[in-house]
Every structure is written in structure tokens, then in C-alpha cells.
Amino acid sequence: MIFLKLVVQKYGGSSLASIERIKKITEKIVKTVKNGKKLIVVVSAMGKTTDKLVFLARRLSEKPNPRELDMLLSCGEQISAALLSIYLDRIGMKAVSLNAFQARILTTSDFNSARIKDIDDRKLRSLAFHNDVLLVTGFQGINENDELTTLGRGGSDTSAVAIAAKLGTICEIYSDVAGIYTTDPRIFPQAKKLSYITYDEMLEFSALGARVLHSRSVEIAKKYSVPIYCASSFSNEEGTWVMGKLPEWLERPVVTGATIEKNQVKVSVYSLKNSKATADVFRELAEKGFNVDMISLVSNSGDINLSFTIVESNSVDVQKAMRDLDCEIKITGGFSKVSIIGLGMKYQRGVAAKFFEVLRKKNIEPEMITTSEIKISCLVHEDKAEDLLKELCQVFGL
């Protein structure tokens, strides 16, 4: 096998939203090639293309056939791959675009939420050898019957990291966000950009709505130790490395970041007789496909007190789904979830105490609190949430 200096880069939809932006991102691509690298560029669909295609499909059917929806949606990335390739060719690069058939990105048959099973790295290596840049359609794959599948929203990150994993290279993710920040700068303008973050911390960030990286892509990166570099498509500003371990010389902060997730609904369940009844609740919800987030359960000599959160858009359906169960429920909306995340919480005590001190000082009554090894999440009324986040950022120096 010939040794190629391969790099995988991924460009998000907003970086490809217009002809001008498509031209602009090639600056980074050309620079990488001029540095002697062979490039595999994974692209998302241009701007709002996927939304527009979904909108067309919904006008024809409330629940579009999943296989056919994937046939439809996969066109978005093929259009941006071809356009980018046309421009690279125009400016003298040897560029070839590949869709999921051509790159042989094999997935499961779960239309709309397929998982990558394998990628033909020999074909990619051979094509990379003969060209400067391969443009590969993100977000999509094919199953064993050559049917098109898609990986779910944000799946292009997953495509890029999976290709990098298979080729043993790093993965650069470029978007309109210049890296990973300690918290959302729109809420807390003093938020700092992180130079490094671990996979585990990033997984909590993604799940909590930081939305810079699709969480499945981070899982794959973690599994195969793929270093991810997140940065801006249009500037040369330093971005953020997502890795397994922070560099040794780095002073490890206790709390790495804070997040806020809005539109949370709290479901409280009463009169549950035993743990079998509790299991029934979650089995019922899982079977109907609902995502349950925070779960809090306290049992006092047979008196089970269960609460969990769901997203607002599911609340009517969850109410229906639980109608057949032998329990009383109460659904209350208007909450936000505020969380702090940090690998350092594993090693340093007193973080929870500090957190409660902030709540007391701000006179905020928490509706629910859950914790993991590297995270504390707190459900509060939405009109208190931003204030809490800002105070937490102050206290933990974010």
C-alpha cells in the first residue's frame, strides 16, 4: 500500500449555502493540497436544501415512505459535491465527486437513521492517489441491496469521522462556528473557545444541544481514536481539538463548559405500585420511540416518586402513549435544562456544593437534578435558566 498524506475535511451546509461560499471554502482546500496532502472532502447539502426537500415530501405525504425519503434527501449532498468539484476543476485541481454508491459507504437498512457498517477504503485510497481532492457526499450510504440510506440529521459529521477512522487520518470539521466554546456565546458573550476537549466531554456537549458536532460522530471518533479538529470554514483562527486525552502540559479545568437546553417538559408519574410498573412506563415509551432525557426516581417504602423530562414537541404523544398504563401522570412545560460538564469533576470534590450554592444565591428552585461522572444537570423554570447559566459561567470561570 502506498503511503499517502491523507486528510479528511468536512464542510457543513451553511459553508456551502451559496456559489460565493462554495468558491470561498476552496481556499482552505487548495492550501491543504499545496501543503502536499491528499484530501477527502465530505460535504453536507447546501444551506437549507434538506429542509426544502423534506418540505416537498411532506406536501405529498404526512409520513413519507422512509426508503423513498432517503432517495430524495441524498440528492442534496450530491449536488453540493458536484458543484464543489466543478469549481475545483475550474481552478486547476484534480477533483472527483463520489456519491454513496461510488464511495461504497455500506450501512444498515434503517432508512432515515442508518448506521455505517463499512467503507471501501481501498477504492478511496486508489482514487485519492490519482487525484488531488475527492468530494464525498456526507449523510448517506447504501445498504446491501444497493438502496440509498441516510444517517439522520447531522449525519455528515458521522460520514467524515467514519471515513477518517477507516483511513487512519485526522478529521477536520469546518462550519460557521469557530470551535467549541465553554458555553453559548449568544447567551454569555465572555464565553471562551476551548483549545482541547475530550471525547467524553464533547459527547455530553453534543447531547445537550451544543450542536457543533453530531454526537454519533464523536462516539465513532472515540472508538477509533480519530482526532477531530473543529474550526471556522472561512477564517484561519485556531479551532478546537477533540481528542481522547488532553495534552499533559495542559492545566485541567474542573468544569469545561456549560450548556442550556430549552423547551423541556417534565412528566411526573404517581401511583406506581412497584418497579415492574416503572419498567412498563419506560418500555412503553421506548417502543413508541420517545426519547426520555433526565430521570429522577425516589422510592420511600413502596411509595415511588418518578419524574422524567421529554422535549415539548412530544408531550401530546407521550400523554396518549401513557393513557393505557395504570398510573396517574402530570405533564408540565416551560422548563430549561442547565448543565455543567467537565472531566475534572471526576477528580475534584465540591463541584455539586458550588452548584447548589449558586442556586441558593440566585434563589432558584430546581425542579429536578441529575448527575453523571462528568456532568450536573438541573431543570429550572425557563425564565430563570439564562441567569443561572451566566452565574455558573462566572463561578466556574468559563
Added chain:
Amino acid sequence: MIFLKLVVQKYGGSSLASIERIKKITEKIVKTVKNGKKLIVVVSAMGKTTDKLVFLARRLSEKPNPRELDMLLSCGEQISAALLSIYLDRIGMKAVSLNAFQARILTTSDFNSARIKDIDDRKLRSLAFHNDVLLVTGFQGINENDELTTLGRGGSDTSAVAIAAKLGTICEIYSDVAGIYTTDPRIFPQAKKLSYITYDEMLEFSALGARVLHSRSVEIAKKYSVPIYCASSFSNEEGTWVMGKLPEWLERPVVTGATIEKNQVKVSVYSLKNSKATADVFRELAEKGFNVDMISLVSNSGDINLSFTIVESNSVDVQKAMRDLDCEIKITGGFSKVSIIGLGMKYQRGVAAKFFEVLRKKNIEPEMITTSEIKISCLVHEDKAEDLLKELCQVFGL
């Protein structure tokens, strides 16, 4: 092999131009399925999609890389196939969309103007057996390296007829035109719709710009004896059959139709020394990819008088191409070509005489006249052309 009552239908871009139209054309599809048929529906891109994609590509490159352009353009048909499939699924039909990879439409590698080499009819038959309707993307194919190709503008007709040829079925072509007319009804409103027309007549019609059927599709239909039925997508009005032979009982008209082709340019070549020099002219033009239409040559004892027509958009390039040849040329624009076509001309004399009589009566000076077995074409000044066409329609009862 199981016997299936297979029918191929093709719907043009304007019949798929909106969500409402997509819903509307399914009426014909459902009716065909309810009549016990298995349907293969070949689709074009929605409305002006292909033009829009070409426009995007041109903003990135004056001459987009042909391979990449085909990657781009093939998305148009995939979108319409998926959308139509989504709606058919919604109204209870078993429908599956297939792109060129999935239908295994193998072509040559001539990007932008590929020719179909083979189609996997076993796969189509097997899928047709298990479904009500297969939606197949027209206009595209794959070469032996699994690269996407396209067949050139209007290529969806070719896809449909090629599939019908391979499966041994008839091919129904639906568009916003209700059939083949004796002449353009916009110019001569009394034009009649034909019930039948032969392949040879239709080939002359297509080449002369009647634009109802792509001429290559008629060539394939003729070669494999595929009956084509052209009719309106949205009405049940009788359309036109295009076949090898007219039915025996049909009274054969001498002239079947008349056409007009605008924007013609006449090239006159002087000082050609011999037939080698003439051959050089046409070889030069062919190598540069120009289409020469009418050719008229008269040689009087070594004095060669050559004229031919080209389309207006080529006139500057043709002038350049001929600069290196040892001859004088004169290029004059502002002409139209008016033709009458009819298989009956083979058997009945005096058609040319009638034609010249019309020219004399209308006081029109022809610039060039060429004839084939079933056609007479005449180049005239464009301001006389419509008048000539109308008079010819009157005289030949079109």
C-alpha cells in the same frame, strides 16, 4: 420467466413541475395499475430543475467538467422519482424508485451525451413483480466504472423507449402536448392531431424541431419495433401512435405534416478547388463538433458551388473554424427552414411541383431547397416563413 403485463410510461418535466401536478399525474398511473398492469414509470426532472442546476454550474465554471456536470444533473430525476414514489405510497400503491445505479442502466462513458448499452431487465422484471409501480430516473445511466452519465437534453424519452425495448413492451410518453400535430398549432391553429405516424416521418419531425419526442428515442423505437404512444399527461384525449407501419385500413395521406425551424444561418463557400477541398470543409466542421443541416452542392465543370445551413448560435465559431481552410466563405443569417414530411411522397408524384407552385403563388424566393425520400425542405427569409407554412398546410390539407 413469469409473464407480467408490463407497460412503460414516461412523464415529462412540465408534467412534474409542481406538487399539484405530481399528484395529478398519479390518476393515470393508478388507472393503469387498476387495469391489471405492472408499470415502469420513467421521469424527467421537475419543471426547470435541469436548467437551474446548469445555471449553478455555469456560475462556477464556464465549461463545467463533463463528469461532474453529470453528477449534478442526475439529481433532478432522482428528486422527481422519489417524490412521485412518496405520493404513490401515500395513496396505497406499492411503489419503488430506482436511480441509474439501481436500475443498472449501462451507458458509454461519453459524459453529457452518453448512449445506452444495456439495461438489467431481470432486475426490473423482478422488482416489477413485487411492486405495482417502479419509478425510474430518466436521462441518466452509469458507465462501467460506476460513474454517472447523462444522455443529453431530452434523454428521458430515450431512457423510456430503451427500457420498453429491453422489456418488449409499449412505451407511453406523456407531456403537456396531446400528441403529434400536422404542424405547430401556435402558427396554424387549424392543425390536426394525427392518430398514427411512422417512425421515419417522426424522425424527420423530431429533427426539424417538433420537439415532442427526442429523435434518438425514435431511432431506438424503430430499431426494436417499440410502439410509442404520445398523449397528454392530464387529459384522456386520444393521442398519437408512432409505429413502423400505419394500420392497413388507414387512408395514407401524401403529406403528414409540416414544420418550421427558425434561426437558420446560411454558409456559402466559394473557390473550392475539388471534392477533396469540399471534404476538408465538412471534416473540419465535424471535428469541431458542429452540426451541419441542409447541404446543397452544384458543380459545373470544376466550379463548385457549396452552401449549407447551421444554427445561429454556432455562426461565430463556424467562421473561426473555417479560417484555416483555403476558401472564401459568406455567412448570412435571418432564415427559417420550412419543410413538409410524408411517407406518401415516396409513392405519389407531383408533390415537389405543388410545393414550387406555392412558392410562386406567394412570391417567395427560396434560398436553398433540399429533399429526401419523405421530405422537402426550403430555406426562406424568416419574415416569409410562417406565411409559407400556412399556405402549405392549406394546400396539403394538414
